[in-house]
Amino acid sequence: MVSNITVLDAGLAVVALYLLKRLLSRKATPAPLPPGPKGLPVIQNLLDMPTEYENLTFAQWGEKYGDLVSITLMGQTMIIVNSGKLAIDMLDRKSAIYSDRPVFPMGGEIIGWRDTLALTRYGQRFRDIRRMFHQIIGTKAIMSQFIPIEEQATHRFLKRVLKSPKDIAKHIRWMAGCIILEIAYGYKVLEQDDPIIDLVDKATEQFSLATSPGAYLVDVIPALQYVPDWFPGTGWKKVAAEYKATLTDMGNVPLDFTKAEMAAGTAAPSFTSNLLEGKELSDTEKDTIKWAAASLYSGGADTTVSTTYTFYLAMTLHPEILKKAQAEIDAVVGSDRLPSFEDRENLPYVNALVKEVLRWGPVTPLGLPHGSTEDDIYEGYFIPKGSIIFVNVWQLLRDPRVYANPLQFDPERFLKAEPEEDPKNFCFGFGRRICPGRILADASIYISIAMSLAVFDITKAKDERGNVLEPVKDFTSGIISHPKPFPCEIRPRSAKAEALINEN
Structure with a gap:
């Protein structure tokens, strides 16, 4: 039996050789x-x-070193972009060389998220999945077929609230799952404790x-x-095994539902059924469809x-903005029906409010x-092939050179004669990696x-003694960020609003 000391030496040797290789491979x-x-x-x-909270x-670093910052971890160059102009110049206008994804040893390779569009490397598989998205939800005209699903699910959401x-x-979370699972798989979620929603939320x-x-050392080394497994610092292996099992189920469970419905002749039209129906597909094509739907x-x-x-956090903190948006809906839509997607072009303040929510609390x-994928020279700086490029979207959406009083929640910044930059130009990604x-x-x-504004008043909560509970604007850390739980009161605006919510 090999002694623990020998195995330890071998493990250290692997790490040492890796570091030596990275250092020796450096060139002028x-x-x-x-x-x-x-x-x-x-x-x-x-x-x-x-x-x-890497964004902070x-x-x-951007304040100290400039809009383009670099760090190097064990020979791996990381570039941080803190300017919208630079992000567009690099990732949009030079998308031919900046459209790859870096290798994520933990999340991508070991757990398996490389199979989804999010971490798929640039190449044929990436193009195949993008084409599938474009065929089903790629344009406003095509996407319009799913508007009734979104409106019905949102109405059900109002009843739950x-x-x-x-x-x-x-x-x-239920509403979002209700919409996407029906569009992706033709699956109608349960009113309570839906297992697929719970599964995908977990994943x-x-x-x-x-x-x-920086969360896992294996990404650096x-x-x-x-x-x-017993080597010091390998606790991530147990985490990886758990996460991999969750991801595998996320890809298979809803897909199996759609396949069973298709076999029974009862499948509703969906992203997945449209791609599978009546086609002779290779195993590779089937796998691509599976992960496209999961993506x-x-x-x-x-x-x-x-x-x-x-949005609910912002309205709790800014009741004057809530009232202004409600006044616009009352004037344009009235109080006899819920606002629809068709009303959107006639609700400029509500649209500006949507933009400000996206700017104020970026999801990623x-x-x-x-x-x-190639060496590049940008503004006199060298960006080596294989660099990892992070765009600090959080900073872009708070850049005082772009947004006046960026810490203030102000939808009217988008209603000026010369409106400020639409946050959708930043928060949905760049170049060939823009969110499909x-x-x-x-x-x-x-x-x-729009529907929430039409029927609900959203105010600060009070404790049992009547003291106002001030919510704090605080968000979780991670690639995906959410507001941390906050207290608020949500009530129907009127008896008529309550009746609208309860309509079938």
Whole structure:
């Protein structure tokens, strides 16, 4: 039997060889890297890398070093972009070389999220999934077929909120799942404790944790995945096994539902059934469809969940804005029906409110990182092939050069004669990696906000003694960010509003 000391030596040797290889492979560069914090020998900026709320640290680096910052972890270059102009210049206008995804040893390779569109490397599989999205939800005209699903699910959401307003976060997640699961799989969710919603919510939360930069040492030193399980610092292996099982179920369980419905001749039209129906497909094509559908849910649901919950937080803190939006809906739509998607073009203030919610509480503060496939020189700085590019979306949406009084919640910034930058230009990604479900997500967010405004008053909660409970604007850390739970009171605006909610 090999002694523990021998195995330990072998594990250390693997890590040492990896570090030596990265250091020896370095070569002279044609220009300097962008500035950034000075690292230490060998480990370079490893100790500088934050493990949570990376957007805040990256913004601080931007103030000190400029809009383009670089750090190096064990030979891996990371570029942080803190300017919308730079993000567009690099990732939109040079999308041919900035459309890859970096390898995520933990989240992508070990757990398996590389199979989804979010972490799929740039290439044929990526193009195949994008084409599938475009065929089903890629344009406003095509997407319009799903508007009734979104409006019906939102109406059901209003009923749930009316019944138990303190469970608002749970209801929002239910609504998002209701919409996306029906569109993706033709699956109608249960009113309570739906197992597929619970499964996918669990998987997306795990995705956020597993892909946060700096969260796992194996992402910095991939060779650690080859050391034995008892080796110090390998607790992540147990986490990876749990997360992988969840992801596998997320891909298979709803797909099996759709296949069973198709076999029985009872399948509702959906993203998945449209791609499977009447076609002779290879195993590779079937696998691509499976993960395209999973990508639709995992990518779309969280945007709606986080943004709608952020809306409720913003209205709790800003009652004057709530009243102004309600006044517009009352004047345009009236009080005899709920606002519909068709009313959108006639509700400029509500639309501005939607934009401000997106700006004020970005769902993905760092977006998802891009990878460079070629060496590049940008503004005199060298961006080496294989660099990981993070766009600090959180900072872009608070840049005082772009948004006046950026910390203030103010929808009217988008109603000026020269409106400020539409946050949708930043928060849905860049270049060839722009979110393919953004039209669907944007429609869902508008409908949920407009209908909520029409029927609910949202105010600060009070304790049993009548003292006001001040909510705090606080968001979770991770690739995907949500408002932390906050107290609020949600009541129907009137008896007529309550009757509208209870209509079938």
